[in-house]
Amino acid sequence: GQNIDQPTEMTATEGAIVQINCTYQTSGFNGLFWYQQHAGEAPTFLSYNVLDGLEEKGRFSSFLSRSKGYSYLLLKELQMKDSASYLCAVREATDSWGKLQFGAGTQVVVTP
Amino acid sequence: SAVISQKPSRDICQRGTSLTIQCQVDSQVTMMFWYRQQPGQSLTLIATANQGSEATYESGFVIDKFPISRPNLTFSTLTVSNMSPEDSSIYLCSVVDSSYEQYFGPGTRLTVT
DSSP: OOEEEOOSEEEEETTOOEEEEEEEEOSSEEEEEEEEEOTTSOOEEEEEEOSSEEEEETTEEEEEETTTTEEEEEEOSOOGGGOEEEEEEEEETTSOTTOEEEOOOEEEEEEO | OOOEEEEOSEEEEOTTOOEEEEEEESSOOSEEEEEEEOTTOOEEEEEEEOTTSOOEEOTTOOTTTSOEEEEETTEEEEEEOSOOGGGOEEEEEEEEOTTSOEEEOOOEEEEEO
């Protein structure tokens, strides 16, 4: 098993930048995912990191450091529609390809 | 990315009945899975839907309660049997594509009364 820790809630202003950190402990790492989940909806895929470094996709970027067991999701130019829960999830090497261990999620609140 | 659809999107069922949820993917995928998200909780893997063979269940989930079919590489069903209010959840189909990225369907919101 593993622990996945992320902050419970973050608040930021429209147009600002927010960084959501995720730390994990795993016995064998095989990838880290970030999902966005609006209330009452299914998770939407944002990013998948398996190697160290930064991956940028438009306003969203994700970073991974395997040696530190650390990732962050960076949301730039925040919009009101970005208010949602952001889930960090890890795939363990010893598990099946489809088994993800999820953090509790970080609720991001974007204010005008 | 794979496009996943589920039917029904939501249902309200009586205790003791069964509901079958369908998952359709727009492309052939080797790896298909079923997850559950109970109210206020995170997602939990129920089972791996194996094409042409019996599903592989995670600890705490059994075939009699959650029978799964996977007749081909684009379709799967999950049945929630003999339902109780504790089965009220969102049930999500998930696939892993050729790049090992993992996607979730829109979910089926089940309420058991």
